[in-house]
Structures are given as C-alpha cells and as structure tokens.
Amino acid sequence: MSDVLVRASGLRVHFGDVRAVDGVDLEVRRGETLGLVGESGCGKSTLGNALLRLVEPSDGTVEFDGLDVTAAGRRELRALRRRTAMIFQDPYASLDPRRTVAESIGEPLAIHGLHKGRTARRARVGELMEVVGLNPDHGGRYPHEFSGGQRQRVGIARALAGEPEFVVCDEPIASLDVSVQAQVVNLLVRLQREFGLTYLFVSHDLAAVRQVADRVAVMYLGRVVELGAGVSVSSAPAHPYTEALVSAVPVPEPTRERTRQRIVLRGDVPSPADPPSGCRFRTRCPKAFEPCPDHDPVLQPTGPEQAAACHLHGVTDL
C-alpha cells in the first residue's frame, strides 16, 4: 500500500480565462492532515473540489489510492464518492432546511446502500450523532433549531456517514465563534485519530491550520508556492509570500504583537485571469530580483520536508 492516498499532477482548473488552479503537483499522505492556506480567491476550494472530482480539471490528473480519478467511469466514481467526503464552511447552506437532521445525516447511507433497513439506518444515524457530540434524541429537529456549531456537527456527521477515507474540510470553522471553533477543531482532530481519516484542511486561519495539520501547503494565484511540515512552514518559511503571510497573523500577546516585525505587502493580488509573467508573486514580492520576471520558479526542496517555488533557492524555470 502506497503511503500516498491522493496525488495531483500538473493539475489545472480554468473557468474561461480565470486560471483558478494553474499547475499544481501535490500529494496527500494516508492518515495525515494536509493544511491548505492562502488568500481569498487563490484557488483553495477549487483545488479541494478537483481532488474529489466535483469540478472537471482542464488539464493534469488526480489519483485516488492509485486510481486515475480524472478518467474514472460511473462505477468507479460512485465508489470514489463513498470513500471521500466534504465538510463545508457554511453548515447552514449545505443542509436542506426542509429535512430533519436525521434525514440529512442518513442520506449518504441510502445513496451508498449502507446499513439497509429503517432500524439499522436509524441506529447508525444515532451513533453518528453521538460520535460528533449531538444528542441522538434531537434527530427529528430541523437545521434552524440548532446553533452554528451544532449545525457544523451535523455536517460532520453527514460527511462521516459513508465511512470515508479522505475528507476535504473547506473552511470548516470560518463561520463559527471563537469558543465554538475550538470545540469543532478538537472534534475534527479526535475523529481523525479514531477513524484514521486523511484530511485536506482548507483554511485562511494559519493558527488553526497549525493546530491540526501535519504538513501545510501555501497557495498563491493558482499555484502551490510552499509545502512542508507545519512547524517549518510557520517558523522558517522558505517563500517570501509565506513569510509575509505568517508575519501578518496577529498573535494574542500584546508585548510581542506590538514589537513584532510585520511584512506589509503592497498592492493587491493580480487577477487570476492574467497572472504576472515569471514568478506570479513578483509584483508584490519585497525580495524580487533579476530572474523573477522571466523565469517561472519550480517547487524545489529547500530543506528536509520543505519545498518552495522561489528563485532565492536557485533559479529554475517551468
């Protein structure tokens, strides 16, 4: 059994001119949590969706457990659907308001023909609700009768129903209150350890990502610009964009936060329909130098378990 569960190679997803994902090579290892961070619009959700084949790639391939997902037929795709799942940012929008939460949680069971029969299904739904910390007696209630944090638990129970191996968590705590975020983060971590899940954890909150992710991938304008162990990426970033990103995360300690050196980037993110030539970050990079406008840097090793796409580590070209 290979230790890679999901592999993207040369992956591109374009929407017309918009190059949402534009040449990504990435591996998600079995049993790990890979964090995915980057600014709004850089292509995180699109990449997550493409790994589950919820959007069609324009180019490149995605393999799941050795199977080429991009070439999978209906049958294989159905198996893929059961072995993968998604947890969304907005639990309200992702649940059908007219269905009881038990119905929502039980739906994947029906789709995948698991736990057949009403009694078996009801028992399984109750079990799932308990696993995520909901009272199974509340299965007959509707989404609006729950708080945001509880709705996210419903979304998690639903995602777990098919006993998936790989779960894409797309901003799962972004819409929750601070004290509730901690509850959901702990739950996700506990579930992963208990069921041996593999996560792609998409978030713009680097502190939360550091709490859950073994490795972290940093995206900028459709590309992965840095990849490495969580500790290395946040304490010794190898890419100037990661450096700026890490330095912009406020730390809740007044003395440090006031004296800390913040790298404030100038200008806006360029349009993904018209990325700059050479290195895409060069228009805002405080360290840009002579090769940057002409050469498109390749992700190259910068240390053990760390790689960055930046000419400071040796000039390369795609």
Next chain:
Amino acid sequence: MTTPLLAVDDLHVAFRTRRGPARVVNGLSFELHPGRTLAVVGESGSGKSVSSLALLGLLPGTAQVRGSAIFDGDELIGRSEEELRKVRGAGIGVVFQDPMTSLNPVLTIERQIGEALRAHEKVSDDGIRSRAAELLTEVGIPDASARLRAFPHQLSGGMRQRVMIAIALAGNPKVLIADEATTALDVTVQAQILELIERLQDEHGMGVVWITHDLGVVAGIADHVVVMYAGRCVEEGAVDELFGRPAHPYTRGLLGALPVVDDPRPARERDELVTMPGLPPDPAALPPGCAFHPRCPVRADARCATEPPPLAPVPGSAAAHRAATFYAVGGVSSGE
C-alpha cells in the same frame, strides 16, 4: 487624565420582540480618550454592534435605549436624527465589516465620498474632486483620480474598505468606530488596514473604538480593552494587564481557546484546545445571576446563580482593571 472624548455610562438597549424584551446591552460603560484605542471584544451576539449603533442613533424603532453617552461635551442618547446625522459626519466616523453593503453599488466612488464631504462643508465640485482624490491617496489607494470614477464592484475588498475609511475621514472625525472592519479581509490585507489606521491615528489624534472578536488584533492595537458577554462588560483593563492577568473565567476561556500559531510542537504532539461548553445566552431569556454561570467552569460562589456580580476592581491590579465575577483572584473575591 484628560477629559474623555466619548464617555458611555450605563447604556441599556432592549428590543421589543414577540417573545418579550430582548435585553441586548445591559449597563455598558466605557471612556475613550483622544489618540487612544479602545477595543471592544466579544463573541457574536454579545452586543458590540448594537452598542455602537445606539450611540449613532442607527437602531430601528423597536429598540429602547437608556443611559448616557457624552461625546465632546454633548449627550448623544435621545437626540433627534437630524442632530445625530451631523455628529456622525463631523464628529464620529464609522467603518463597518462589509464595505459592499455599506457602499452604494450604482454610484461612483467620487459621488460617495463627495456626499460625505458635502454633508459638513460647502465646497465646489472641483473642490470636492480634489479633496476626494486627496482622501483616497491618504488611505493608500494609488492612482486616485482614476479610482474616483470606479464603481465599488471594480475594487478589491481591501480597496473598498479603504474607501469606507476615506468616507469616515471626510469630516475629520475625532472618534473613529471600526466595527469588525477587517474581519472579512485576508490577514495580509488586514495588516495593510491596521497599518493605515495606526498612521491616521498618529496624524489626526483620533480616538478609535475597535470592535472585534479577534484577540490577536486587539493585542496589537488596543490601549484599553473591554470584554463583553451578554451585553455587559465582564472585564476591562489596560491591554497588557488584561492579557497578562485575565481575571474573569470568560476572558480566560476565550484566551485559552486560541490555537498558538508559533507553538513549536507539531500538531500531533499538541494538547486539545481548551473549550467552554455551551453557548452564549439568548438575550430574551438571560439567566439570573451571572449571565455566564451556566457555562462557567468555576462557579466560585453560591451567589453566581442568583446575584449579578458587580464590575469591581481586580484585587492587586491596576485600578483600571476591573472584572464582574465572584471568582477569587489572588485570594480575594473581586466581587466584594
């Protein structure tokens, strides 16, 4: 100490609802001094926005407002809409979370800044244009004269927020209220806006009320912090004091729930985050006694469930550090 620019005293706001009165703000007091930043922190629903809207007279008719808010010598509570509109423009500038909903989508940036300028000075059209361009430059928007012709949707989120700040600055306000002004922005853009606000505050000496749920941002910009829970200030103090020696179990819970970005341990070796069970109360059904008691891990006293703890000095701390709890810190109950 100087006289405060803004002094809020025992502010109460209740909304009439079908289920009876929703008591959203329950005796909030604070003072803001020139050139200083007061942070108001709390989770969603704790009454942060309603408090600031009450000062600005922007609440709907179902709201009943009591208490006092003295701005630059004048009482704001109970004033007519007309008078408050003047105050808003010239004395108090406001920036809200979502610039897309506060900007008019069908008007150019020039028109919108122009309206704000006209609201409190008589200026010619040419005067307006150059003043608007000046403001845009001041908030760090390059190529200002071209941007004046743009519509909101043609700008990035960060630029729209800068436009909102430019509009808030149009009347040279003495106080800037920023309600979750960077919450919808990426951290890199947030860093730009924080830098901008700090610079403007240095240049204009404004007092800033920074409303947020983000304790990291607070740590960096605040002089004084007010922690809100269920419409009350449950703890306040100088920023170092409050983060260094939090006294209220809720403040401690909030700080403990935060993951630490530069904790050197890998994720697998970390402890679980500290959590508070449960949820903030429904303002239409506030629990008796201390509003935090159903979630409080301490419940230090028999009175917790029956008697609201007064906001009292934290023993052994600087005078301005106060907490509303019966929890004994340093051996003495601060509620005595």
